[in-house]
Amino acid sequence: MKKGKGIQVLVPVISIAASFLIGCIIIAALGANPLTALQYLYKGAFGNVRNLGTTFSRATPLIFTTLCACFAYRCGVFNLGGEGQFIMGAVAACFVAVATGIKGPAAMVLASLAGALAGGIWAGIAGLLKVYRAQNEMIITIMLNYVATLFMGIVYTNWLRDGSVPQTVAVPEETMLPSFFGMRATIAFPIAVICGIGIFYYLFYTSSGFQLRAVGLNSVASRVNGFNVNKYMLMSFLVSGAIAGLGGALELLGTQLRLINGFAVGYGFDGVAMALIANLHPIAGVVVALFFAALRVGSTTMQTATGVPTSVSDIIQALVIVFTVAGMAMVKLPGFQNRLIARAQRKGAKA
Amino acid sequence: MSSFIANLILATVRMASPLIFLALAELYEERAGLVNIGIEGIAAIGSLVGFMISLISGRPGLGVLAGAGVGILVNMIYAYATISLCAEQIVYGMAINIFAPALAAFIYRVYFGSGSELVQANLMITLKQALGIQSDNFFVNLFLDQTPMVYIAFLLVIFTGIFFTKTRAGLNYKAVGEYPKAAATLGINVIGTKYLACVICGALAGMGGAYLTTCYSRTYVDGNIAGRGFIALAAVIFGRWSAPGVLIACLFFGFCDALQIRLQLVNSSLPYQFFQMIPYLATIIVLAAMGIRKAGPKSAGQPYRKEER
Numbered sequence: 001m002k003k004g005k006g007i008q009v010l011v012p013v014i015s016i017a018a019s020f021l022i023g024c025i026i027i028a029a030l031g032a033n034p035l036t037a038l039q040y041l042y043k044g045a046f047g048n049v050r051n052l053g054t055t056f057s058r059a060t061p062l063i064f065t066t067l068c069a070c071f072a073y074r075c076g077v078f079n080l081g082g083e084g085q086f087i088m089g090a091v092a093a094c095f096v097a098v099a100t101g102i103k104g105p106a107a108m109v110l111a112s113l114a115g116a117l118a119g120g121i122w123a124g125i126a127g128l129l130k131v132y133r134a135q136n137e138m139i140i141t142i143m144l145n146y147v148a149t150l151f152m153g154i155v156y157t158n159w160l161r162d163g164s165v166p167q168t169v170a171v172p173e174e175t176m177l178p179s180f181f182g183m184r185a186t187i188a189f190p191i192a193v194i195c196g197i198g199i200f201y202y203l204f205y206t207s208s209g210f211q212l213r214a215v216g217l218n219s220v221a222s223r224v225n226g227f228n229v230n231k232y233m234l235m236s237f238l239v240s241g242a243i244a245g246l247g248g249a250l251e252l253l254g255t256q257l258r259l260i261n262g263f264a265v266g267y268g269f270d271g272v273a274m275a276l277i278a279n280l281h282p283i284a285g286v287v288v289a290l291f292f293a294a295l296r297v298g299s300t301t302m303q304t305a306t307g308v309p310t311s312v313s314d315i316i317q318a319l320v321i322v323f324t325v326a327g328m329a330m331v332k333l334p335g336f337q338n339r340l341i342a343r344a345q346r347k348g349a350k351a
Numbered sequence: 352m353s354s355f356i357a358n359l360i361l362a363t364v365r366m367a368s369p370l371i372f373l374a375l376a377e378l379y380e381e382r383a384g385l386v387n388i389g390i391e392g393i394a395a396i397g398s399l400v401g402f403m404i405s406l407i408s409g410r411p412g413l414g415v416l417a418g419a420g421v422g423i424l425v426n427m428i429y430a431y432a433t434i435s436l437c438a439e440q441i442v443y444g445m446a447i448n449i450f451a452p453a454l455a456a457f458i459y460r461v462y463f464g465s466g467s468e469l470v471q472a473n474l475m476i477t478l479k480q481a482l483g484i485q486s487d488n489f490f491v492n493l494f495l496d497q498t499p500m501v502y503i504a505f506l507l508v509i510f511t512g513i514f515f516t517k518t519r520a521g522l523n524y525k526a527v528g529e530y531p532k533a534a535a536t537l538g539i540n541v542i543g544t545k546y547l548a549c550v551i552c553g554a555l556a557g558m559g560g561a562y563l564t565t566c567y568s569r570t571y572v573d574g575n576i577a578g579r580g581f582i583a584l585a586a587v588i589f590g591r592w593s594a595p596g597v598l599i600a601c602l603f604f605g606f607c608d609a610l611q612i613r614l615q616l617v618n619s620s621l622p623y624q625f626f627q628m629i630p631y632l633a634t635i636i637v638l639a640a641m642g643i644r645k646a647g648p649k650s651a652g653q654p655y656r657k658e659e660r
């Protein structure tokens with residue numbers, strides 16, 4: 001199955017190319033020159049150090065929610081609650097940073113830990129219901145997303161409200177995350193990348209990670225082999241929730257500084273999309289998240305320069321996922337596999 | 352009867368109707384062995400297109416038809432990927448959930464520009480308004496002060512119940528969801544039935560979305576489906592994959608939605624978000640309380656490959 005590996009990389013690449021082609025057609029239909037638009041897109045995302053910093057900064061929360069989805073799905077658990085877990089992490093971090101009076105590095109560490117814990121607990125609710133009540137984790141995690149969003153609403157309209165404005169008090173300056181090499185991104189960005197590498201190492205180079213993946217591939221066979229399936233499923237909920245929660249805490253301490261209406265909207269599903277495009281590979285997930293962050297940052301520049309709305313980038317992202325998932329299924333079809341084998345045999349015969 | 356309870360019952364019927372469309376959409380899909388978690392997304396695009404056509408033509412009914420049409424179109428992507436390409440159904444449903452709302456948001460931006468002022472469309476008139484009845488009696492309001500969509504929703508439940516339990520076609524349809532290979536040996540067109548299920552599901556989910564912009568709210572905003580597509584999934588499980596069960600489940604979830612709206616209006620001391628949590632928490636509690644019994648169609652979620660015998 002060496003051939004399969006090349007195709008697994010090829011499918012997303014072709015999907016991205018096809019999606020950009022359609023994106024260009026849409027841009028042309030809106031009356032702009034696609035090539036100019038793409039040029040501004042590129043400049044906006046990578047043109048100078050400042051823009052690059054913005055791209056890293058936008059990528060950071062997406063990396064966390066992507067890793068959250070990757071980790072859970074590797075264990076066969078469909079955690080769609082990345083957004084809720086991210087939000088609960090940010091809410092917990094907000095309480096630590098704003099309401100306890102602790103400031104400075106100690107507050108950063110405490111707030112991050114509180115965020116990871118809150119995210120883990122929030123996912124753990126769904127995990128317990130999945131493991132002990134055999135409930136559909138997708139519906140539960142989605143419902144918990146809405147509950148988390150509303151809970152955050154209570155926090156910024158009532159409990160930690162900043163005067164007359166419906167937003168929380170800002171994180172004190174001493175507790176703000178230091179910037180990453182003087183760029184707009186904070187140290188949250190390298191932490192996100194390190195998380196990705198750590199998860200990659202755990203999944204592919206430890207025996208526990210192997211067992212977790214085995215549970216995801218075939219839970220019955222894993223049970224027969226004596227793996228504790230329930231333990232791994234629950235753990236995958238807790239860890240994926242903690243990843244998202246940590247992401248929420250760092251986003252609050254580094255970038256947003258306040259909870260406000262619209263905080264983290266769509267990050268959960270974005271993470272799911274990016275994890276699927278990356279074929280559940282953590283390192284590939286980091287790359288895909290960076291790619292889409294660049295697309296979003298660049299599209300703002302594109303909008304000001306050419307008038308093409310930024311939501312074009314959302315369409316391109318959505319098309320990539322529609323094409324990638326279909327493409328990966330297509331290459332797995334028996335007919336396609338047979339053709340691949342036949343071609344390999346023909347090549348073998350010639351040589 | 353106090354006006355609070357009367358209003359609560361009336362609101363329950365109004366809020367249950369879109370859920371009925373969405374839950375029936377999922378029921379038809381799952382009965383053919385397809386789990387489609389993308390109905391939230393299909394409802395979103397149905398809601399937008401329904402709104403736009405209703406606004407342009409001035410006829411909400413036309414908007415609903417357009418919503419059904421676009422729902423079918425979008426669901427054909429799901430159908431091709433899951434039936435013909437055997438893509439994983441859950442994963443592809445998720446892809447639709449990401450694709451369709453993005454498309455809806457994009458079309459809205461391009462068509463209406465980014466102006467902050469919300470455009471308003473006409474709502475469908477109720478039977479009471481059409482007949483010119485003046486009475487404000489509770490039962491008149493309950494049975495006559497409803498839009499045609501509400502009657503259609505309840506008629507669809509009756510039709511679906513009879514179809515799946517009393518007709519030969521309905522039993523054949525269910526066989527595809529239970530054991531497709533056996534169904535195929537009996538001469539039932541499995542692939543065709545699955546595609547038909549996707550057409551029905553797309554149309555109903557699109558109509559459910561369009562209900563929200565033609566019968567409930569005059570405006571379209573991103574995210575107006577607010578998880579109803581997923582609550583409908585819960586309603587199908589809670590209703591044990593039968594039409595009467597789904598109706599009861601939808602009325603219950605509609606009641607929760609109605610309750611939170613009424614409580615928000617009555618109470619002003621608690622933050623309103625507490626009440627808005629009610630439908631979502633109720634869904635979690637109901638699912639958790641139901642426990643481990645499994646009932647659904649046996650082949651739901653499994654790809655059907657003709658070659659593998």
